[in-house]
Amino acid sequence: MVVVHENNTLHHVVIIGGGFGGLYTAKTLANANVNVTLIDKRNFHLFQPLLYQVATGTLSPADISSPLRAVFRKSKNTKVLLGEVNDIDPESQVVILGDRTIPYDTLVVATGANHSYYGNNHWKPMAPGLKTVEDAIEIRRRIFSAFEAAEKETDPEVRRAWLTFVIVGAGPTGVELAGAISELAYKTLKEDFRNIDTSETKILLLQGGDRVLPHMAPKLSKVAEASLQKLGVVTQTNTRVTNIEDDVVTFKQGDKVQEIASKTILWAAGVKGSAMGQILANRTGVECDRSGRVIVEPDLSVKGYKNIFVIGDLGNFSHQDGKPLPGVAPVAKQEGEYVAKLIQKRLKGQTLPQFRYNDVGSLAMIGQNLAVVDLSFIKLQGFIAWVFWLVVHIYFLIEFDTKLLVVFQWAWNYLTRSRRSRLITGKEAFVQPQVFIETKTVTNDAPSTTTKAKEPYKVGV
Amino acid sequence: MVVVHENNTLHHVVIIGGGFGGLYTAKTLANANVNVTLIDKRNFHLFQPLLYQVATGTLSPADISSPLRAVFRKSKNTKVLLGEVNDIDPESQVVILGDRTIPYDTLVVATGANHSYYGNNHWKPMAPGLKTVEDAIEIRRRIFSAFEAAEKETDPEVRRAWLTFVIVGAGPTGVELAGAISELAYKTLKEDFRNIDTSETKILLLQGGDRVLPHMAPKLSKVAEASLQKLGVVTQTNTRVTNIEDDVVTFKQGDKVQEIASKTILWAAGVKGSAMGQILANRTGVECDRSGRVIVEPDLSVKGYKNIFVIGDLGNFSHQDGKPLPGVAPVAKQEGEYVAKLIQKRLKGQTLPQFRYNDVGSLAMIGQNLAVVDLSFIKLQGFIAWVFWLVVHIYFLIEFDTKLLVVFQWAWNYLTRSRRSRLITGKEAFVQPQVFIETKTVTNDAPSTTTKAKEPYKVGV
Numbered sequence: 001m002v003v004v005h006e007n008n009t010l011h012h013v014v015i016i017g018g019g020f021g022g023l024y025t026a027k028t029l030a031n032a033n034v035n036v037t038l039i040d041k042r043n044f045h046l047f048q049p050l051l052y053q054v055a056t057g058t059l060s061p062a063d064i065s066s067p068l069r070a071v072f073r074k075s076k077n078t079k080v081l082l083g084e085v086n087d088i089d090p091e092s093q094v095v096i097l098g099d100r101t102i103p104y105d106t107l108v109v110a111t112g113a114n115h116s117y118y119g120n121n122h123w124k125p126m127a128p129g130l131k132t133v134e135d136a137i138e139i140r141r142r143i144f145s146a147f148e149a150a151e152k153e154t155d156p157e158v159r160r161a162w163l164t165f166v167i168v169g170a171g172p173t174g175v176e177l178a179g180a181i182s183e184l185a186y187k188t189l190k191e192d193f194r195n196i197d198t199s200e201t202k203i204l205l206l207q208g209g210d211r212v213l214p215h216m217a218p219k220l221s222k223v224a225e226a227s228l229q230k231l232g233v234v235t236q237t238n239t240r241v242t243n244i245e246d247d248v249v250t251f252k253q254g255d256k257v258q259e260i261a262s263k264t265i266l267w268a269a270g271v272k273g274s275a276m277g278q279i280l281a282n283r284t285g286v287e288c289d290r291s292g293r294v295i296v297e298p299d300l301s302v303k304g305y306k307n308i309f310v311i312g313d314l315g316n317f318s319h320q321d322g323k324p325l326p327g328v329a330p331v332a333k334q335e336g337e338y339v340a341k342l343i344q345k346r347l348k349g350q351t352l353p354q355f356r357y358n359d360v361g362s363l364a365m366i367g368q369n370l371a372v373v374d375l376s377f378i379k380l381q382g383f384i385a386w387v388f389w390l391v392v393h394i395y396f397l398i399e400f401d402t403k404l405l406v407v408f409q410w411a412w413n414y415l416t417r418s419r420r421s422r423l424i425t426g427k428e429a430f431v432q433p434q435v436f437i438e439t440k441t442v443t444n445d446a447p448s449t450t451t452k453a454k455e456p457y458k459v460g461v
Numbered sequence: 462m463v464v465v466h467e468n469n470t471l472h473h474v475v476i477i478g479g480g481f482g483g484l485y486t487a488k489t490l491a492n493a494n495v496n497v498t499l500i501d502k503r504n505f506h507l508f509q510p511l512l513y514q515v516a517t518g519t520l521s522p523a524d525i526s527s528p529l530r531a532v533f534r535k536s537k538n539t540k541v542l543l544g545e546v547n548d549i550d551p552e553s554q555v556v557i558l559g560d561r562t563i564p565y566d567t568l569v570v571a572t573g574a575n576h577s578y579y580g581n582n583h584w585k586p587m588a589p590g591l592k593t594v595e596d597a598i599e600i601r602r603r604i605f606s607a608f609e610a611a612e613k614e615t616d617p618e619v620r621r622a623w624l625t626f627v628i629v630g631a632g633p634t635g636v637e638l639a640g641a642i643s644e645l646a647y648k649t650l651k652e653d654f655r656n657i658d659t660s661e662t663k664i665l666l667l668q669g670g671d672r673v674l675p676h677m678a679p680k681l682s683k684v685a686e687a688s689l690q691k692l693g694v695v696t697q698t699n700t701r702v703t704n705i706e707d708d709v710v711t712f713k714q715g716d717k718v719q720e721i722a723s724k725t726i727l728w729a730a731g732v733k734g735s736a737m738g739q740i741l742a743n744r745t746g747v748e749c750d751r752s753g754r755v756i757v758e759p760d761l762s763v764k765g766y767k768n769i770f771v772i773g774d775l776g777n778f779s780h781q782d783g784k785p786l787p788g789v790a791p792v793a794k795q796e797g798e799y800v801a802k803l804i805q806k807r808l809k810g811q812t813l814p815q816f817r818y819n820d821v822g823s824l825a826m827i828g829q830n831l832a833v834v835d836l837s838f839i840k841l842q843g844f845i846a847w848v849f850w851l852v853v854h855i856y857f858l859i860e861f862d863t864k865l866l867v868v869f870q871w872a873w874n875y876l877t878r879s880r881r882s883r884l885i886t887g888k889e890a891f892v893q894p895q896v897f898i899e900t901k902t903v904t905n906d907a908p909s910t911t912t913k914a915k916e917p918y919k920v921g922v
Contacts, residue, residue, distance in 0.1 A: 043605060043885045060521030065884055069653035079655050082609045082885075100613075133884065144504060148543045152561075192530035194540050423526055423594065424504045424543075 010035045011347055014095050014104035016085050018045045018068050021110030021312030021332035028340030030075035039081045043067055049329060052173055054136035056180035061133040090283050090305055106307045106343050109276050113313035113327055116270030123244045127265040130173055141424050146264045147189060150196045161261040163201045166249050168241050169269030170207035172364040175224060177266055178205045179367040182231040203233045206251055210237050213364055215326050216374040223381045227370045271327060273314050289316045298354035300339055311335035320357055330360050365389050471496045472808055475556050475565035477546050479506045479529050482571030482773030482793035489801030491536035500542045504528055510790060513634055515597035517641035522594040551744050551766055567768045567804050570737050574774035574788055577731030584705045588726040591634055602885050607725045608650060611657045624662045625723040627710050629702050630730030631668035633825040638727055639666045640828040643692040664694045667712055671698050674825055676787050677835040684842045688831045732788060734775050750777045759815035761800055772796035781818055791821050826850050
């Protein structure tokens, strides 16, 4: 029998999820007089805002990950538990992981959200989203394999499909992916191939709403769209995907139906609360919104359960201006800090005023020297926004793990325009050779190729 | 129809394999008046001597990989082709990839070697070897998951098996893995867990021969063994593994049969030439040695086929002192350079004297400040050997890809003793929770835990 915490008389806070919400809850409680158990499926915190740089070959997964045990090494009141929560029981105040039961006094649920395919989950294998390290490596594999396949392809139509990238959703992830693929195709890989011209690559960014980066000021959406156009990305707004099948995306703009053949379709649209949302709804009767996010009270607790909190992307907090807060890292971070403080106040018999999000603004990287920054007091674009983006991300990274490396790596990559991390790895790690037969007549002066029938070769092993 | 090379009148060198042998052949031919096609299954060259640092969480795969297309971007006579060669036909001088046929004038086969399980290939899933990036990530997953599982485990015997690491084979890879796991267990992870004491970890290094690092001077083997002992690694020589089953390794030293329960068994023994060796034997009648390596002529060519060369780990070159040259990077590199020069000489109607390996010595890292270096004129050990090891590896890395980063990363890791890259990723990315039920009685002053029957919880989604 393992004892979950040494001092059972202390208040026990169980946090599910080691993303920004859970991480900052635990960090804020690190020196408090409580026991903390942080449960995550993974042994690391992932700095998700930079995941698109892994997917496009600039950074390695480890560059944007912090092992949770290392983060909390010195917090002796904190236990990290690797596992997946299957259920909770709010009446007996326990969390269930497989056959294991963990009691809690306060529960913080911070399990985040996934992409929504709007009822078309069968599109997922054809159009993967970008949420996990594995997603990023799979997308990296698809992007770089597409250029390899195009290099080998003899049919111009199929080759065009290999060199066509469709990104669905023009939020920050979609915009950043589109910008990064453009830099790859038009700059980094320009001289790497012999049969194809990578500058023939088509990048199509489809957006359901009427502008890209809808969470930003309309002026910045325009700037972003113009920047994307400059990078060769074709943006199409007010457009909905109606089908994905056989490497063809069908989409509709008003009444106009279009089709495009593409071998690399990436999904960056929609929000769907993680499974814990439904579990909470079933167990506590709390209401979820259409996206499966838990509608929380002004203090981020679950209605009727003062000791259960939902923070980060899984929560729907609409007590500030009626609209739910966006699913971004600063919201999750501030919510985590708030809940941690509230728990400590309550232990002293006190309380806190309701949660208020201090909007620090938002920003998106489009490409080298191209970014947009939307702060409450100023809007930035172009080079200055790009520098600002860099500084903010470096600051954020350094805050919990001094990854100076990432800084060096960036500097290096921007100087050399290389993509060091463009490894094709994983299960299907290389592109199968295309059907193609060729022989060479070496005696001719002029280049000459002749086709010959495929001969049956017996392979020795 | 894709034309494999623009100028068909030029001599066409096809190189199979982008390891050290193939890479240096192509690099040496980069400015020669020939066309070169470099074929590899992967889109990157892997700096294999540092792969154990990926497997133990210090480096990321991209830190030790160079995209082949980037390496040969400026070599306009060189084509990189991603694919797997299924067969060759030495009579019509073609290489076959799937349904594709590539003609050659000269063929250089550099496809390397794998581990040999000495006829027990069914041990492989239980005791993986370290040859590819995927191997390294899988071993990394197993090592770090073992500590996580031990942290959760309640049965002391099973916990001991999770904290026992058995490494089979005490060549450089086995020694380096053992040293790195020791640093992990006794230093890096020491404060990271709450239920286990990672310094209870057992590391067993089994060696068939009578000493570790048998390719080095006997004096250095002794030094290495003493260093390993200092790091807590138990070395057992003259020992053969006779069975691996149900997380138990059975091994025999003389007549003494022993067993040890271990959840993490790593294989670093034996050499088996890659499949191309057998294909060559079938197609050209060339002889292979017991390990499946191709016995080559004094000029590294295949008997009877002056225009087919085998270099690197796949070749058995025994014309220097009767013993085959070892399967190490410097041999492959020098052989690649030799063959490239020979091809150019031949095109001028000249030739070269037979290949001679210029022994640059060998070295192995055991742990921080602990290494052994065996040069023809000097033997080094301890701190100075460690510094030498670092310098040599940095020099090698910089030679074809200025990865200054790796230097910074090392410096950082050695200063902080952190393992930033200890991500558990891949298919089975986290340890399943163990069977375990616990409840807590919060009203008691003294710590108290009581077991309760497992209740059936219905999961909402």
